[in-house]
Amino acid sequence: MIIIVGAGLAGLTCAKLLTEAGQKVLVLEAADQVGGRVRTDYHEDGYRLDRGFQVLFTSYEAATRHLNYQTLKQRKFDPGAILEKNGKHYTITDPIREPAHAVSGLLNPLISTMDKLRILKLRTQLQRVSSDEIFSGALQPGHQDETTEAYLRREGFSDKIIDNFFRPFYGGIFLDRSLQTSARMFQFTFKMLATGDIILPAEGIQRIPEQLVASLPKGTVRNSARVGELLITNGTVQGVRLVTGEQIKAETVVVATSSPIAEKFTHKPLPTQGVGAVCLYFAGDERLYNQRKILLNADPHAYVNNAVLVSNIAPTYAPPRKHLLSVTVLGNPSEDDELLAERSKAEIAGWFPHHDLSHWQLLALYRIPFAQFYQPAGIYDTLPASQTDVPGLYLVGEYTQSSSIQGAMHSGEVAARELLKTRQLVPSQS
Numbered sequence: 001m002i003i004i005v006g007a008g009l010a011g012l013t014c015a016k017l018l019t020e021a022g023q024k025v026l027v028l029e030a031a032d033q034v035g036g037r038v039r040t041d042y043h044e045d046g047y048r049l050d051r052g053f054q055v056l057f058t059s060y061e062a063a064t065r066h067l068n069y070q071t072l073k074q075r076k077f078d079p080g081a082i083l084e085k086n087g088k089h090y091t092i093t094d095p096i097r098e099p100a101h102a103v104s105g106l107l108n109p110l111i112s113t114m115d116k117l118r119i120l121k122l123r124t125q126l127q128r129v130s131s132d133e134i135f136s137g138a139l140q141p142g143h144q145d146e147t148t149e150a151y152l153r154r155e156g157f158s159d160k161i162i163d164n165f166f167r168p169f170y171g172g173i174f175l176d177r178s179l180q181t182s183a184r185m186f187q188f189t190f191k192m193l194a195t196g197d198i199i200l201p202a203e204g205i206q207r208i209p210e211q212l213v214a215s216l217p218k219g220t221v222r223n224s225a226r227v228g229e230l231l232i233t234n235g236t237v238q239g240v241r242l243v244t245g246e247q248i249k250a251e252t253v254v255v256a257t258s259s260p261i262a263e264k265f266t267h268k269p270l271p272t273q274g275v276g277a278v279c280l281y282f283a284g285d286e287r288l289y290n291q292r293k294i295l296l297n298a299d300p301h302a303y304v305n306n307a308v309l310v311s312n313i314a315p316t317y318a319p320p321r322k323h324l325l326s327v328t329v330l331g332n333p334s335e336d337d338e339l340l341a342e343r344s345k346a347e348i349a350g351w352f353p354h355h356d357l358s359h360w361q362l363l364a365l366y367r368i369p370f371a372q373f374y375q376p377a378g379i380y381d382t383l384p385a386s387q388t389d390v391p392g393l394y395l396v397g398e399y400t401q402s403s404s405i406q407g408a409m410h411s412g413e414v415a416a417r418e419l420l421k422t423r424q425l426v427p428s429q430s
Contacts, residue, residue: 001026002419003240003250005227005265008036009405010396011256012212012221013066013412014419019216021420026248027216028240030226033206034213036258037371038405040204043363045283046319050205052279052368053172053308053326054405057189059196061131062409067211073202075314078292083110083164084351085298091291092165096123110298115161122155126191134187135380135402145377148174151183168296172306175275175330175371182377185402192406202316208405230255230265230393237392254415256396259373270384271399274370280327280344284360287312287323288352295351304347305330325360337365372403386415394419 002018004011007029018025033039039051055077058069079094090110129138137143146154148170152162162179171177173189201207213221228243230253239249255262259270287309289295294308307327311318318324327344335343341362349357383401386394396415401407 001250002252002254003028003248004254004256004396005240006030006036006256006396007034007209007213007221007223008256008397009038009209009212009408010398010412010415011036011254012209012216013062013409014254014256014396014416015220015412016066016212016215017413017416018419019220021416023420025216025220026250027221028225028227028242028248029221029223032224034221034223035206035209037368038205038209040206041364042204045363046322047281047283047324047363048204048314048317049281049364049366050279050326051366052277052371053306053328054205055198055200056205056208056405057192057196058199059192060404060406060409062406062413063208065413066215066409067208069199071211072199072207074197074199075202075316076292077198077200077294077313081165081169081294081296082289082291083108083168083296083298085110085164087350087353089289089351090298091293096120110164111161112158114156115158118156122190123194126187127194129191131188131191131406134191135184137184139187140183145380146183147180147377148183148186149179150377151186152179163300164298165296168298168302168305169294171330172294172296172328174375175277177302177305177330180377181375182379184380185375188402189404200310200314200317202314204317227265232390232393235390237390250392252392252394252419254394254396254419256412258370259397259399260370262395262397262399266388266390266393266395268384268388270395271373271379271382273374275372275374276330276332276367276369277371278329278331278333278340279366279368280329280341281363281365282325282327282345282357282360283318283363284323284325284357285321286355288325288355297347302347303329304344307348324363332367332369341365373399375403386411387418 001024004027007027015025041049080092083090167177174181226243227240231238237253241247260272263270292313310326311324394415396411398407400411
């Protein structure tokens with residue numbers, strides 16, 4: 001039998017491929033539901049609250065292979081974004097996908113015409129290379145990695161677009177406005193945005209792991225089963241012991257937890273430095289803006305990095321005639337929850353001076369200290385392989401690929417392929 005520790009996207013994707021190959025698999029999940037960080041809570045007033053602002057890029061190759069977007073009831077964001085600076089709104093459009101708004105986009109004073117042309121050039125360049133080529137450094141001189149900021153400057157982008165657009169937009173993706181994340185991750189996400197849509201499942205982000213679970217044989221996943229330690233005898237995996245003391249024997253164990261937990265289980269050095277964020281949800285009676293776009297804070301002293309009226313994209317996230325605002329603050333702020341919420345709402349109120357936000361209600365606040373593993377320049381050449389030096393022990397998680405839904409799911413694919421190549425498995429019993 002194969003035990004998979006963790007029912008996040010990585011572990012579930014691995015389980016899907018292994019069961020499709022006829023292997024007997026048991027997935028042990030510590031929480032009461034599957035999904036890991038990809039979870040949705042249901043507020044008593046009828047709101048759907050994802051645990052952190054999360055979206056799905058439809059161009060993710062692994063997601064395309066394993067998910068049915070139609071069944072997810074995908075709800076699409078409009079291309080581009082709305083920049084907030086000095087109390088004014090500046091809309092960014094995609095001239096290729098939104099040709100009707102091309103002229104207004106050219107008039108945006110925060111982004112020069114030359115920078116817009118550089119974006120089109122970059123788009124064409126990245127569409128010609130594969131994701132594997134990007135992560136191997138094919139677009140970098142001598143295949144030497146560099147920071148996103150260094151890459152953008154090498155491509156000729158001005159301080160104006162770097163500060164007004166790239167920092168808040170990719171700050172929301174990388175959870176770091178400094179743009180010190182690897183340029184390879186920037187190139188990858190830029191390519192995904194240029195070749196697909198950004199979507200939300202109408203019934204919450206948790207529908208993604210739930211769809212993966214639905215593809216598994218009944219009884220494959222066991223929730224509320226927290227693993228306490230791996231059982232390793234004479235250097236070979238023998239199974240796991242739950243915190244309750246129960247032992248479960250297995251010839252193969254796949255550790256599909258976050259990297260800090262995986263490091264504790266395996267006693268192997270893994271990428272455990274994380275970046276965090278706080279996600280706040282506010283509910284109100286007024287629609288603050290009409291577009292299905294994300295709001296980016298271009299102020300150099302931003303507290304709130306980005307926000308979005310989720311109910312504009314997926315009305316099912318809020319009850320009828322109500323609106324749901326998701327707000328992201330980067331890092332791990334020291335303020336208590338009440339002060340953090342007040343400061344966030346006050347800053348956003350400055351974006352909408354003609355609306356009264358005093359009546360907007362805080363529904364929930366999620367502190368996520370380890371939302372991603374840190375991805376500085378050079379990290380992808382050092383990530384661990386899925387197969388360890390312990391016979392029968394495998395690693396699955398975004399930290400073996402890249403910090404994204406694609407990275408998590410692809411890591412499950414890679415581990416399943418490696419595992420199925422081995423000759424150590426006992427054939428599954430019918």
